[in-house]
Amino acid sequence: EKGAVVSVCHVLRYTPLNLEVKRLxxxxxxxxxxxxxxxxxxxxxxxxxxxxxxxxxxxxESSFSLLTKSCHDIDLITFWMEDEVxxxxxxxxxxxxxxxFRKENKPSAAGAATRCVECxxxxxCPYSAKSIYVxxxxxxxxxxxxxxxxxxxxxxxxxxxxxxxxxxGLCVYECDNDVCDNQIVNLQFQNGxxxxxxxxxxxxxxxxxxxxxxxxxxxxTVDASRDxxxxxxxxxxxxxxxxxxxxxxxxxxxxxxxxxxxxxxxxFMRSVAxxxxxxxxxxxxxSLKTHIIVFKAEQSRLSNSSLSW
Numbered sequence: 563e564k565g566a567v568v569s570v571c572h573v574l575r576y577t578p579l580n581l582e583v584k585r586l587x588x589x590x591x592x593x594x595x596x597x598x599x600x601x602x603x604x605x606x607x608x609x610x611x612x613x614x615x616x617x618x619x620x621x622x623e624s625s626f627s628l629l630t631k632s633c634h635d636i637d638l639i640t641f642w643m644e645d646e647v648x649x650x651x652x653x654x655x656x657x658x659x660x661x662x663f664r665k666e667n668k669p670s671a672a673g674a675a676t677r678c679v680e681c682x683x684x685x686x687c688p689y690s691a692k693s694i695y696v697x698x699x700x701x702x703x704x705x706x707x708x709x710x711x712x713x714x715x716x717x718x719x720x721x722x723x724x725x726x727x728x729x730x731g732l733c734v735y736e737c738d739n740d741v742c743d744n745q746i747v748n749l750q751f752q753n754g755x756x757x758x759x760x761x762x763x764x765x766x767x768x769x770x771x772x773x774x775x776x777x778x779x780x781x782x783t784v785d786a787s788r789d790x791x792x793x794x795x796x797x798x799x800x801x802x803x804x805x806x807x808x809x810x811x812x813x814x815x816x817x818x819x820x821x822x823x824x825x826x827x828x829x830f831m832r833s834v835a836x837x838x839x840x841x842x843x844x845x846x847x848x849s850l851k852t853h854i855i856v857f858k859a860e861q862s863r864l865s866n867s868s869l870s871w
Contacts, residue, residue, distance in 0.1 A: 569830040569842045570849035574638040574771075576822040576829065578806040579789050583775070583782070588645040591793070592777025595646055598757040599776075602635050605768030609743060610689045611707045613763070614663045615730045619739035626860050627741035628658070629853075632761045635771065636747065636859070637852040639757050641843070642775075648753025655868040656859040658745025662764065668735035676736045679726050689734040691725045747859045 574580055587595060604613075612618050618630045628636075643649035675681035678691040687693075699708050699721040708716050711724035725731035743763035750756050770787035783792040791804040826844075833841040862869050 567833050567839050568846045570844045570846060571826060572634055572637045572844040572849060573819040573822040573826055574634045575641050575843050576825040578821060579786060580638060582791060582804060582806040583784055584642055587642055591780065592775060592782055593779030595755050595777050597755060597776045598639055599774040600635060600639055601760045601772045602632055603765030603767040604631060604763050606688060606764045607694050608768050609763035610734050613741055614734045614737050614739045615732055619737060619741060621740055628745055628860055629856050633853060633856045635759055636856050640852050643751060646753060648751060650752045651749050651855050652752045653750040653868060653870040654855060654859050654862055656745060656747045656863040658742040658863050660740060660743055662743050663734050663739055665735050676733055677731050678733060679731060681733065691731045695721050695725055695730060
């Protein structure tokens with residue numbers, strides 16, 4: 563109504579890797595897309611930091627983890643499928659839980675300790691706040707995640723104080739978190755194609771998505787940790803490796819999210835300068851559609867039912 567240019571920051575749409583996947587699917591090289599399998603490995607200490615001890619640990623204070631962490635992944639799947647005939651989501655089912663980070667899973671050797679600094683099991687715990695924060699600060703780390711703990715200069719002493727007295731020093735089995743640490747979402751498209759998404763907390767990789775896309779002509783493997791696409795052609799029985807390159811000025815500091823930050827801002831600025839909203843792929847209308855899918859997925863999980871519309 564107001565003619566405003568709106569861009570929602572669904573950064574995964576803008577990475578060179580994911581844009582190339584989109585181009586290949588739309589070109590028909592894979593043939594008819596039968597199914598997509600997509601995983602987000604959140605990272606064991608990233609999840610403990612953000613979703614057990616941190617700002618996104620509780621649904622009532624922020625939202626459920628599928629929305630706060632993985633709405634981008636549901637959006638990406640629909641983005642890849644939008645040029646397919648009938649590539650519109652029509653059914654969803656989801657399952658998930660807070661399986662690990664709960665008091666009954668606390669190691670018996672930890673006893674009654676509620677903080678890592680007072681815990682006898684601390685040196686054996688992969689989620690130790692001392693290991694994640696204090697040891698990192700001692701190594702000279704100044705950025706995330708240690709920078710979140712203090713509102714002044716990051717030093718070993720300031721981080722130690724935060725771990726002793728703040729929420730980031732709490733035992734991961736003694737926090738008031740309630741969001742899922744594992745969740746799967748199954749999607750069915752109007753044309754009969756399917757997609758499955760897996761959000762998992764306990765991984766070595768941090769947010770470097772892994773994807774398999776199954777077409778009638780070829781199979782595609784997407785490895786964000788290597789910025790690599792592998793295509794196996796069924797007819798020729800040959801494979802092709804593609805490593806998309808980011809076209810980003812060397813002077814730009816917008817290198818986050820696989821250079822997506824730069825491309826997102828570039829598309830927004832060009833859209834405003836040229837008064838052309840079509841340059842933006844993640845406008846409010848698109849974001850609303852994918853957010854609805856995310857909310858329906860959570861409704862499915864909570865009601866233990868499949869939803870269609």
